[in-house]
Amino acid sequence: MPETQTYWDKAGLGELWLRTCAHTGRVFFPPRAPPEPTGLTIGAPLELTFEKPGRLRESADSSDRRRDRRSERTWEWGRLRGRSSGRRKPRRRCAYAPKEKLSMPQVEPTTRNPDKGYVALLGWSLNAVEALDRFDRRYVVVAPEWAEEYCVDHDIPYVPWNFERLNDRSMEIAETLRNEGVDVAIPLFEETVEWAGAINSVLLDNPRLYGQAMLLRDKALMKRRAQLGGIRVGIFEEAHDRDDVIRFLKRVNQTLLKLDGDPNDPIHLKAFDKAGCLGHRVIRTPDEIDMIPEEEFPVLMESHLDGWEFAVEAWVHNGKIKFLNISEYVTLGYSVFVPATPELERYRPQITAQIEKLIKTFDIEFGFVHPEYFVTSDGEMYFGEVAYRPPGFKVFELLERAYGFNAYHGLVLAFDPKTTEEEIDAFFPREVVDASGVAGCFGVYPRRRVVSDLEIPEETEDDDYYESHDLSTPLEETVTKRTAFGTHWGLVYFFGDDPYRMRDLLKKQEELDFYV
Numbered sequence: 001m002p003e004t005q006t007y008w009d010k011a012g013l014g015e016l017w018l019r020t021c022a023h024t025g026r027v028f029f030p031p032r033a034p035p036e037p038t039g040l041t042i043g044a045p046l047e048l049t050f051e052k053p054g055r056l057r058e059s060a061d062s063s064d065r066r067r068d069r070r071s072e073r074t075w076e077w078g079r080l081r082g083r084s085s086g087r088r089k090p091r092r093r094c095a096y097a098p099k100e101k102l103s104m105p106q107v108e109p110t111t112r113n114p115d116k117g118y119v120a121l122l123g124w125s126l127n128a129v130e131a132l133d134r135f136d137r138r139y140v141v142v143a144p145e146w147a148e149e150y151c152v153d154h155d156i157p158y159v160p161w162n163f164e165r166l167n168d169r170s171m172e173i174a175e176t177l178r179n180e181g182v183d184v185a186i187p188l189f190e191e192t193v194e195w196a197g198a199i200n201s202v203l204l205d206n207p208r209l210y211g212q213a214m215l216l217r218d219k220a221l222m223k224r225r226a227q228l229g230g231i232r233v234g235i236f237e238e239a240h241d242r243d244d245v246i247r248f249l250k251r252v253n254q255t256l257l258k259l260d261g262d263p264n265d266p267i268h269l270k271a272f273d274k275a276g277c278l279g280h281r282v283i284r285t286p287d288e289i290d291m292i293p294e295e296e297f298p299v300l301m302e303s304h305l306d307g308w309e310f311a312v313e314a315w316v317h318n319g320k321i322k323f324l325n326i327s328e329y330v331t332l333g334y335s336v337f338v339p340a341t342p343e344l345e346r347y348r349p350q351i352t353a354q355i356e357k358l359i360k361t362f363d364i365e366f367g368f369v370h371p372e373y374f375v376t377s378d379g380e381m382y383f384g385e386v387a388y389r390p391p392g393f394k395v396f397e398l399l400e401r402a403y404g405f406n407a408y409h410g411l412v413l414a415f416d417p418k419t420t421e422e423e424i425d426a427f428f429p430r431e432v433v434d435a436s437g438v439a440g441c442f443g444v445y446p447r448r449r450v451v452s453d454l455e456i457p458e459e460t461e462d463d464d465y466y467e468s469h470d471l472s473t474p475l476e477e478t479v480t481k482r483t484a485f486g487t488h489w490g491l492v493y494f495f496g497d498d499p500y501r502m503r504d505l506l507k508k509q510e511e512l513d514f515y516v
Contacts, residue, residue, distance in 0.1 A: 112138045117416035120177050122196050123163075123188035127397065128390075129156060131408035137416065140182065142173065163191055174202040186367075186415045187389045193217045196388075204417065208363070215362060216388040219272050219300045223383075229361025231354070231383045235303040245269065245289045248301045268302045270385075280333075305382050307374035310344060311336070313391060313399070313407075314355050315414040315428070318421070319365050323410065323428035324352060327395055328503070330440075334488075335506035337440030338398050339432050341499040347375055348431075354381050362386070367415050393441055394491060401439035401495055403429050438502045439495050442509040443488030444471055446479045451515035456492075460512060465496035465505055474515060489515070 113136040121128055124143040132139040133156075140157040141147070151158035159180075161173050177185065177199060184203060187196035197213020200206070215221050223236050235252060239245045245267075253264050269281040269292070282304075283289060292299075311327040326348065328340035339345065351373065358364075358371060370391045372384035390396050396407035405428065413419045413427055429435075454473045460466055471490035492509065496502055 110134055110136060112136060114138075115418070117183040117412075117418040118181055119412055119416060120159075120182045120185045120199070121188055122185055122192035122199075125188050125390075128188055128408045128411075131406050132412065134406075135409050135412060137412050139412075140177070140180065142177070142185070163195055170198070171202075174199045178203055183417055184415050186411060189389055190217070190387065193388050212363060213388065216386060219270055219385055222385060223300075225361060226358070226383050229357065231357060231361060232381065233383050234305050237301050238298055239269070239301050240298045241294075242289050242292060245283065245292070245299075245301060246286055249283060249286065249289070252303050266304045268304060269296075270300045270302065271296070272298065272300055305374045305384070307376040307380075307382060308344065309372060309374050309384065310340065311370065311372045311391060311395075312351060312355055313395060314359075314369050314371075315410050315424075316359060316364055316367055316369060317414050317419065317424050319359060321352065321355060321359070322414065322424050324348075324355060324431060325395075325399060326351060327391070328499075330503055330506040331510060333443065334445075334510060335440065335442045336393050336395065336398070337438055337494075337499065337502050337506060338395065338402050339435050339438065339499070341503060344375075345432060347379070347381075350375075350379065350381060354383075358383070358386060366417070368411055393443065394493075398439040398441060398493075401493075402435045402437060404436065405429060437495055437497050438499045439493070440502045440506050441491045441493050442506050444469075444490055444492060444509075444514045445488050446474075446515040447513055448515065449479050450477050451479055452477055453516055454514065455516050456514060457512040460492065460509065460514075463494075463505065465494040465502065467493045467495050469493065471514060479515075 110133065116137050118138040118140075119132075121132065121139060121141050121143075124141065124147045129141060138157075140159055141151060142159045142161050143151075144162060145160045148158060148160055150156070159173070159176060173195070182203060185196045185199040187193045194210075194213050194217050197210040197216075201209040215225050220236070220238050223233050226233050235255070237244070237248055239248065249264065249267050252267055253262075256265050258264065264284050266282050266284045269283060271280075281288075281292065309329055309332060311329065313323075313325040313327065315322045315324075325338055326340040326344060327336050327338050328344050329336050354373060355369070355371065358369065367388060368390070369386055369388060371386035374382040374384060376382070390407070390411065396411075399405070399407045410424075410427060413424045451474050454471055456469065456471075469490060469492040471492070474489075492514070494502060494505060496505075
């Protein structure tokens with residue numbers, strides 16, 4: 001199913017922004033129409049011309065007619081960005097899953113370049129598929145069987161595969177892709193990193209790629225390899241039960257010369273092979289250890305690192321960094337924005353040196369790395385972890401909003417063995433200076449235990465930096481208690497000029513209720 005989207009009308013500019021399918025060119029709308037529609041009519045032709053894929057601009061006549069009707073509207077498709085004096089804007093509600101469609105011109109298919117690489121996307125991401133559909137590389141999607149219907153309906157090249165199945169038939173997918181002529185496999189999610197390593201070891205005839213994928217997947221192996229490469233890391237150990245966690249908590253605080261009665265320095269527990277904040281716990285007292293379920297073991301234990309945590313997105317080709325973005329966390333697990341503030345960007349030379357050391361340590365010749373680091377007040381860099389797949393929190397989409405380039409296209413260029421140096425150098429913009437603004441997002445998690453409706457706070461909706469959201473109405477009234485850092489219910493997107501104002505705005509969202 002297509003992702004739930006938010007729609008709005010930039011009335012002052014005469015623009016209509018709608019979600020479209022890159023494969024069919026059809027427009028997706030929310031399923032519910034107004035009782036007496038005075039604007040758009042479902043099923044009726046609309047005079048539209050393409051500006052770029054996914055964005056449509058109304059013709060001048062249609063724009064004039066719609067602007068004349070603005071004062072009579074009592075119902076909106078999303079949010080009216082134009083200000084009308086003396087009239088309060090309706091409060092935003094959820095955007096619903098699209099069903100009805102408007103008739104419109106078909107998108108011309110992209111011409112594929114047979115001299116360039118043939119890539120396989122491992123995992124299902126509609127944004128990635130739409131990006132590849134507008135790119136010149138041949139591609140095939142390797143995804144679970146539940147994606148088959150959508151792929152068939154929209155003529156998306158597709159190979160079904162169950163990534164959770166590990167048995168003596170696991171080699172079949174590599175042989176299938178090799179027989180198909182695929183050059184390289186690209187992991188889209190943490191769970192497909194090992195599969196990509198195994199498949200690429202066959203496609204590229206390089207057995208070491210599977211071992212490299214294991215290093216980039218297992219946090220304990222990852223830390224040890226980083227240590228061997230001279231990268232600074234905190235204290236870490238594996239834990240197989242709660243007693244191991246208790247011993248580690250005591251040893252860490254003994255090392256820090258804590259006296260009886262002093263508050264413990266926290267330790268962090270992380271799953272070996274999960275993405276982002278999933279399975280991440282902060283432990284300060286032995287009582288909190290008793291709350292860890294048995295099924296979460298074994299886990300990785302780490303000492304707490306004081307410092308400024310940030311993330312990096314680096315595209316690598318022939319062992320060299322082609323584009324390096326620094327993503328600034330406002331609150332871990334809640335909010336991020338790009339590019340970072342000048343305060344963090346001033347560390348770019350040191351950060352670049354650390355990423356170059358990371359690439360050398362892990363023998364990375366191509367692809368994409370997403371590491372997390374800590375920088376202390378005296379400028380020391382500590383390694384947190386690294387992923388070999390696109391980041392969460394829609395950072396690729398934020399980069400496109402800020403810089404204008406499609407990060408998924410860059411991902412393909414970095415993985416494709418047939419990409420030339422000149423091609424990838426010409427693709428990426430200059431870091432920071434070529435950004436048109438600052439793009440950020442906030443992950444919403446209900447602050448109440450019982451909720452019944454989605455309601456965007458007025459101070460969020462009225463802010464000039466606010467753009468859209470992908471939140472949906474709650475399916476259940478009782479909110480599940482958040483474990484560890486948990487998983488957000490959706491994202492709210494912002495864009496503006498000032499990184500400091502963006503940081504303060506994202507922090508402010510933590511105090512607001514989006515679900516009531």
